[in-house]
Amino acid sequence: MSRIEYILGCFLVLCGLLGFVNPAFSAGNTAQPNSCVQCHSKLSESSFYGAKSHSWIGSIHQQHGVTCNMCHGGNPAATQEKQAHIGVLGSSNPHSPIYYKNIPATCGKCHGAEYYKFKQSVPYHLLQTTGRGPDCVTCHGSMVTKVLSPNDMAAVCARCHNPRMGVSPYITQQAKAVLLLIREGNVLLAAEKRLYPAPRSPQVAKTLTQAGIALHNAKLNWHTFHLDAITNYLLTFYDTVQKLPPAPSVSH
Ligand code: HEC
Ligand code: HEC
Ligand code: HEC
Ligand code: HEC
Ligand code: HEC
Incomplete structure (x- = not known):
């Protein structure tokens, strides 16, 4: 075995070990085992559903024990997929807590102050009437839950606030400066x-x-x-x- 292969081998073994003891997926922060976390951790990270679930790992929500069911509903005590998913709806269903128009209320269950402010804003009004406008996950991500960098924020605003579309184009630079x-x-x-x-x-x-x-x-x-x-x-x-x-x- 060449030196490179040896190092690579060690690296893979290490990755395996780290993956194995990853505290996130042993649901170490929650008192009870959570079937959503346990089963979704087995889905491939390269699949759509897997990628979504994996990106929650390490988030501030995971660190504070905010588990999948707190945003998606369902029964985290049931181990069978069918039972666990009772009440869980995909993002395209208008009754789902993660349907884009319902997201602010879903987050607002815990972040009442931000939700209250957001409800008074022009973008919220646009979101509810035309469906076009940023909501909580546009700026914070759904499961990664971070705050966008000033440049990324400007890019979000510039989707509409740009000289070509003529919708208050100055807002993009102003938002970046404020952030x-x-x-x-x-x-x-x-x-x-x-x-x-x-x-x-x-x-x-x-x-x-x-x-x-x-x-x-x-x-x-x-x-x-x-x-x-x-x-x-x-x-x-x-x-x-x-x-x-x-x-x-x-x-x-
Ligand atoms: C035993 C395995 C298993 C358990 C337990 C489980 N899921 Fe799933 N879940 C899946 C699989 C597999 C999919 C991919 C879609 C499918 O095949 O239905 C999925 C899909 C989803 C979706 C996307 C639904 C859609 O229609 O787009 C959400 C949201 C979800 N799960 C949330 C949860 C939550 C919340 C829990 C816990 C209350 C949970 N899951 C428990 C296996 C599981
Ligand atoms: C803080 C709230 C929150 C938590 C916690 C959370 N999610 Fe999500 N999730 C969302 C939102 C909002 C969306 C839709 C927005 C998007 O697609 O980016 C979403 C999208 C999804 C989707 C894609 C569903 C679809 O129909 O598009 C899956 C699958 C999913 N989440 C699974 C999980 C699993 C599994 C966990 C726990 C490991 C989890 N989520 C934790 C808020 C959350
Ligand atoms: C079940 C309660 C709950 C729900 C639902 C929830 N959060 Fe949180 N969130 C928390 C807790 C707890 C913290 C960590 C303590 C704190 O900062 O208040 C947190 C922290 C945050 C932070 C601060 C991040 C930082 O780095 O300081 C943001 C941003 C955030 N959540 C956004 C969201 C968004 C967006 C949604 C909806 C998709 C959501 N939350 C849904 C409980 C929740
Ligand atoms: C247009 C972008 C944008 C939208 C939409 C947005 N936020 Fe924020 N949010 C921010 C920025 C910027 C900050 C402050 C950033 C910092 O602390 O550096 C922030 C901070 C937060 C914090 C942390 C507050 C603190 O004092 O540390 C929470 C919690 C939060 N947002 C929740 C939400 C929720 C819930 C929604 C939807 C109802 C939402 N946000 C919608 C951009 C946004
Ligand atoms: C999907 C399109 C879209 C995105 C993305 C968007 N906006 Fe807007 N915004 C609008 C529209 C349309 C109006 C209404 C313009 C008007 O009435 O003149 C508006 C109005 C506003 C207003 C009120 C303007 C005024 O002159 O009273 C503010 C402030 C604003 N947006 C801030 C932002 C910020 C900050 C961002 C980026 C985080 C953002 N918007 C992203 C479409 C968008």
């Missing part, structure tokens, strides 16, 4: 918290709390799509951070 500011805010707030380690003076503690609230409001109001309102919350955030006293000297 960059939110991201910088996340980084800045984390850095300030490290700079003023606990125990904090009452003034520093209060200022950091106020900054955190302003940044949270900016994120929450992103879901109304009122980019000007979000910008105002971001300005409040940056103003508040300015009010912090000179940083204590940091010892390494």
Whole structure:
């Protein structure tokens, strides 16, 4: 056996082991075994249904024990496919919780504040009336559940907000700029918290709390799509951070 083959062999064995002990599929985070996770883990990752199920692994939802049935329904205690699937409907069925028009309400069961804001937005109205408009999974993914990068977000908006279609084309660049500011805010707030380690003076503690609230409001109001309102919350955030006293000297 050549050296390369040997290394490759070790690699494959290692992959096999990792796959075998993958805690995600042993449903280690949930108290009871979940038949959806157990059976779907056996579907090939290259199949449509398999790929969908596999992408949930490692997501923030998996980490917090938000299992398949919490979004799809069905019976996670039944081991037979037929029994487990009672109440589970595909995305093309208008009664399904994952039919595109129903997705905001499905996510909103747990994310009520974002859902409440989103319901007041122009895109939500467009989604319900014309079926065209971004919904929660457009920006967060269905099972990966992340937040799009500023460039990817701009690409989503540019599908409609572009000079050729003439629908408020300026929105694409504005949305990208606002999202960059939110991201910088996340980084800045984390850095300030490290700079003023606990125990904090009452003034520093209060200022950091106020900054955190302003940044949270900016994120929450992103879901109304009122980019000007979000910008105002971001300005409040940056103003508040300015009010912090000179940083204590940091010892390494
Ligand atoms: C014993 C195996 C098995 C169990 C248990 C199981 N599934 Fe499935 N599921 C499958 C297979 C296989 C498919 C592929 C489509 C088919 O053959 O019906 C599928 C398809 C699906 C689909 C797509 C349906 C469609 O019509 O597009 C969803 C959603 C789904 N399963 C969710 C769940 C949920 C939620 C649970 C737990 C409550 C669950 N499954 C339990 C094997 C299983
Ligand atoms: C946070 C909610 C959520 C969780 C948790 C979740 N899904 Fe999904 N799933 C969705 C949404 C929303 C869609 C439809 C959007 C899309 O296709 O991207 C979807 C699509 C699917 C599909 C394709 C169905 C179709 O008809 O297009 C399958 C299969 C599926 N999920 C299986 C699973 C399995 C198995 C798990 C657990 C391992 C799981 N899902 C966990 C929300 C969720
Ligand atoms: C059964 C409850 C439940 C449902 C349904 C649910 N989530 Fe979550 N979600 C959670 C929990 C718990 C967390 C982790 C704690 C937190 O951030 O609140 C979370 C976190 C998130 C985050 C934060 C990610 C991050 O990196 O901070 C996003 C975004 C998210 N969910 C989007 C969605 C979307 C989109 C849907 C619908 C497809 C959905 N959720 C459905 C419970 C749920
Ligand atoms: C047009 C894109 C877009 C849509 C549509 C969207 N979101 Fe968001 N969402 C964002 C952005 C941007 C953030 C903040 C990003 C960050 O923290 O960096 C966010 C943050 C979140 C968070 C985390 C909040 C926090 O304080 O950390 C949750 C939970 C969430 N969204 C849920 C939802 C739900 C539920 C829906 C549908 C009702 C939805 N989102 C629709 C873009 C979107
Ligand atoms: C599928 C097409 C589509 C996508 C994708 C889309 N929009 Fe829109 N959006 C529209 C349409 C159509 C209108 C209504 C335009 C009007 O009334 O002038 C609109 C209106 C808006 C408005 C209100 C504009 C105003 O002048 O009052 C905002 C804000 C907005 N969209 C933000 C966004 C953002 C941010 C994104 C990307 C995350 C996005 N949209 C993605 C189609 C879309």
